[in-house]
Amino acid sequence: MIQYKPGKEPHPKEHRLIFKNVDRVDWDTSIERFLKEGGYEQLKTALKMEKKAIIEEVKTSGLRGRGGAGFPTGVKWTFIPPNNTKPVYLICNADESEPGTFKDRYIIYQDPHQLLEGMTISCFAVGANTAYIYIREEFPEGAQILEKAIAEAKAKGFLGNNILGSGFTLDIYVHRGAGAYICGEETGLIESLEGKRPYPRIKPPYFPAALGLYMCPTIVNNVESLCHVKHIIQMGGAEYARLGTPRNNGTRILCVSGDVVRPGYYEVQVGKVTMGEVINDLCGGLKQGRKLKAVIPGGSSAKVLRADERFNLKQPDGTMKEIGIEDIPMDFDTIAACGSMAGSGGVIIMDDTRDMAWVLNNLNNFYAHESCGQCTPCREGSLWMKKISDRIVAGEATPEDVAQLETIAYQIDGKTICAFGEASAWPTESFVAKFRDELITHTSTKKRGQIFNPVTKVAAAGLKKQPA
């Protein structure tokens, strides 16, 4: 029986695979502790397998990337050109910077060897002898924990030359990030790792699996995705695929923040719990006397869902079914069908005390600040949207400004180098579409045509309005 720290016990609706050791009593990050728990056993199994067979298991498992896009991991691994003669790299994306997302850090801080084992198996499968953990700059201690874990694993022969006598060699390096959200975008990350500004690359031609780090084939996977690989080897792909729901297999960690009684992380089988269960069961419901207003289901970039929205969804048997927000099963496909995305698993709950103009402005602030500035629509559009939403919050906008704000978002969406363009546009697109009236109540029909947002005046002053 695993014992968890008081108050940190998993909810019965959780299914702990990746977070099995998070918040455990008598648990630490040492390799000894990890080995006592059967650590690195899956590595031993994998090293005896054919590389192709490992990739097949991962494909069979149906694992989809937990970094944001939900792309099937096994399929991604097969994109390395078959006739490749260059070195192959694997990068663990530990930049975790999507607002509302806080899962990878617990793996790193509390269970680093799980990640190292998952990475080593993955590297073996894709033929990488060098791997990097690109860790967010704001996790300095996490970087140290990983460095120590790597040294331990090396000392025990799980890393380095000729791992466990298999002939397979792997070195893992920890690289600390550069304090920018865009460093989490895989091609921006690669540029940053190469020592440059994290300017994302155009695809085509720079698909990382073919032309990645140093123009060599490179697999970029999220921390959580790589951890799942260990469990897939342990359970077998087919068995793993039984977790969750069809096409949405396995478990995933939901990071719930906002207006619930118990915000936090919850590892659940994908699609086996609904939004309502997340809010009411896992998180203990909304705060006293509050009503649900909106949910951002998959990190700040995901489109907002309104509490009273109705979603008409196609069922597997071809019939249509109308559901409400609380009935949405938390899986990739359903959330996408509802017009948003499961993204990075960051679920942001907002109750009726929240001012949507303020929320949108807060998001726009983030994107204006984090746009790398490389491509025109995102660089210019994100700041423009922020400035208009600044004015909406400050009561200096007209109803036409709200309409204009919306057109700017669509002018960015789909026109940019990287997905940040959509990430920055979707909040505005969805908030304006779904809370237009509320935004307009902040406006007045003052005269237009004057110059707003002079640099001397802190335009974000309106942010103060929000209750604590």
Added chain:
Amino acid sequence: MSNAATAPAIAAPVDLVNVQVNGTWMKFPKGMRMIEALRQVQVEVPHYCYHPKLSSPGNCRMCLVETGMPARPALGQAEVEKDEHGFAKIMWSPRAIIACANTVSEGLGIRTESTLTKEVRKGVMEFLLINHPLDCPICDQAGECRLQEFSVEHGRGESRFQEEKVKKPKNNRIGPRITLDDERCIMCSRCVRFMDEIADEPVLGFTERGSHTVLTVHPGRQLTSNYSLNTADICPVGALTSTDFRFSMRVWFLKETNTICTGCARGCNMEIGSRNDIIHRQGPRDNNNVNSSWMCDSGRLDFHWVNSERRMTEPTVKENGTHRAAPWKEALEAAATGLRGLQPSQIAIIASGRMTNEELFLARRLAAVLNIGAENTDILPRTGQADNYLVHADRNPNTKGAMLLLTPTPGQQLAGIRERVQSGQVRAVIALRENLLNAGFTADDLGKLAHLVQTHVMLNDTAGFANVALPSAAYAEKRGSMVNATGRLQRLNAATAPPGQARDDWEILRDLTLAISGQNGLYSIEDVFKAMAAEVPEFSGLTLNAISDQGIPFLETKETVPLLVREAERKAKGIIVG
């Protein structure tokens, strides 16, 4: 190349693909960038960051176009729907893609004038302008600004932007020759890539992020490269400007003349911008066999002397130890007279590797008329350091021509001539375009001469010793041809007229020959070329016109151009279009 598909041939040859451009099926080489394919059929796609000689970051997004891929048979469906030409129906994508980095493929459709394309362009254009100063009337780029041009064509015509614009540094001297206005920068990164990929001095880069991004020079560094002015050329807006040229003349007043730089044996293809016989700027012209799209700063800026006070503007003759201005006829006669009583072995010709083929040919005729031997004929070699880019160690632009026409071993006779001047064996020297005091001769040597005839563009110390000094035309004031280091025959064209009474060298040489021998028959530079073609086998069959603005391969020299070699490598790797 004609791209229109005459008959709907479905099976294109392996290297050609069928692409529908604005409704018409055409053929293009497989893998060609869409923007280049479209250019080939006169469809211009507006663009900023794309430059065929640089890598493609795809950052400006101006070249977004609507495209579609051929339909694929659905599951269980044998055939796809075909259009009337037999091509698979195109599935148009709601998402525009960039034409600069994407390539053409079989069955692709491109629409550059569709609603989607136009809307996207309008959007990108608006974004480019919202934080731009929009003070074209006081911007030096006006008239050749891509932002101005494309916004007229693709913009919305009025601004929706009500916020204060982002403020950035202005009037920033980032190097000895370049001034940067960051508010005008559209962050296309062309300059950054040029300094990194071509000039190998990656001192330019961006700091800050988002709309606050600032182009700047690396802390503690300056943009000092001898290729820095190319960044101002490729900057599509008025952000990077030439400190030398900025605000000296509105570009629409400039007359453009295609010629070549005479700063070294590279012979970079160049355009001179002049107005009323004053040169205001010089810049590179594309020539993929010579200088690609670039030129060095030193060559480009070496023109201020052309319009300077130090030009020789009238012929002078020395009488009783003092110089006086004289009409051309009299001066030429004086020059001839001084030569008349002398034996051929008493006369030497020191010509210049800066002379055109035509001039060198006439110098050769003059030598023949005077019966001057090879030991008394030479040019002055001029060397410096090669730079592994374009600048050649040979700083004479036409050594190759001189070797062919006048002296096969340039510089080998100079010492001998000087000895014979000192010993009194050589009594007269005809110095063409060279300052003998720079050619190893001392004032004492020159003082020993009975007769010194000199042609030159600038007043110089040799002129003080000359019995006859004849003012001639600068490179920008003449027509003619030269042979560069790689053996390419190239053409000079006249941008401005020579000052005062200065005359084109070929005319001076013709008239001098005439004054000595009475021979004539040459009325134009074309005549000179014709005579040269009749006499010198290498030129046979050629005319000055046939050389064209791009020059023609002429001599085999086995030399390569370092910069071009590297560009070819990048092209082979697909990094650049070339």
